[in-house]
Amino acid sequence: MTTKCANKSEDSKKENICMSLPSKPEYVSIVRMTSSVIANKIGFNIEDIEDIKVAVGEACNNAVLHGCDSNIFKVEFIISEEKFIIEIEDEGKGFNVDKYPHPDICNPKESGLGIFIIKSLMDNVEVKSSPGKGTFIRMIKFLNEKDKAYN
Amino acid sequence: MSLNINKAFDSEKNLWEVKLIGEIDISTANSLKEILIKLLEEKEIDIKLDCKELDYIDSTGLGVLIGILKRLKSIDKDIIIINPKPNISKLFKITGLDKIFIIK
Numbered sequence: 001m002t003t004k005c006a007n008k009s010e011d012s013k014k015e016n017i018c019m020s021l022p023s024k025p026e027y028v029s030i031v032r033m034t035s036s037v038i039a040n041k042i043g044f045n046i047e048d049i050e051d052i053k054v055a056v057g058e059a060c061n062n063a064v065l066h067g068c069d070s071n072i073f074k075v076e077f078i079i080s081e082e083k084f085i086i087e088i089e090d091e092g093k094g095f096n097v098d099k100y101p102h103p104d105i106c107n108p109k110e111s112g113l114g115i116f117i118i119k120s121l122m123d124n125v126e127v128k129s130s131p132g133k134g135t136f137i138r139m140i141k142f143l144n145e146k147d148k149a150y151n
Numbered sequence: 152m153s154l155n156i157n158k159a160f161d162s163e164k165n166l167w168e169v170k171l172i173g174e175i176d177i178s179t180a181n182s183l184k185e186i187l188i189k190l191l192e193e194k195e196i197d198i199k200l201d202c203k204e205l206d207y208i209d210s211t212g213l214g215v216l217i218g219i220l221k222r223l224k225s226i227d228k229d230i231i232i233i234n235p236k237p238n239i240s241k242l243f244k245i246t247g248l249d250k251i252f253i254i255k
Contacts, residue, residue, distance in 0.1 A: 029176060050241075113246055
């Protein structure tokens with residue numbers, strides 16, 4: 001695992017943290033924990049931190065499940081005063097976003113809940129994927145006014 | 152991250168009581184699956200999952216529970232989830248799984 005330290009981008013109010021990890025299940029918790037520590041530092045409330053942690057975990061699961069053992073996946077945390085952006089990218093198998101099924105509670109399946117959970121928990125989610133070309137997931141959580149005032 | 156699973160047979164209620172302690176994610180979901188399948192091979196009865204000390208579950212963990220529930224439902228048995236923390240209840244709710252699992 002490699003972690004670059006915080007780089008200041010052109011916008012002085014934005015800071016980025018990048019991680020690159022092997023596509024293996026045992027590394028997912030590291031990204032999840034990192035996301036919750038950063039969300040806490042930004043000033044999100046406990047429920048939001050929990051949402052971010054779960055959404056990030058699901059995106060990493062997706063990268064690990066669709067990647068191959070030898071592959072890596074990349075995570076970028078973009079921190080600003082009013083929002084937290086997380087980008088997760090893999091070079092794995094990819095999938096057809098349009099054919100991703102909506103969960104059917106009358107016929108529940110053992111897999112396929114991940115993207116649905118991310119979309120339910122985050123404020124803005126973008127998924128780009130195509131078979132053979134990997135997957136890119138960008139998710140945003142906005143800091144609510146109350147938490148902003150508290151900070 | 153780790154998951155501890157304590158299991159016991161409740162002979163009075165004729166069910167498996169399983170205490171989940173820690174986190175169920177992509178790295179621990181398989182061990183949960185193996186343990187629950189083993190219990191059902193021994194006795195196909197209701198499973199009560201005590202989630203009082205379960206801090207986290209993700210879609211891979213929910214997938215394991217869905218698989219086991221399907222097997223139990225086919226013989227008219229159930230999974231009963233007790234004491235879930237708010238973050239875990241929320242996940243069951245947004246996925247609609249609160250309608251197919253018995254949650255107390």
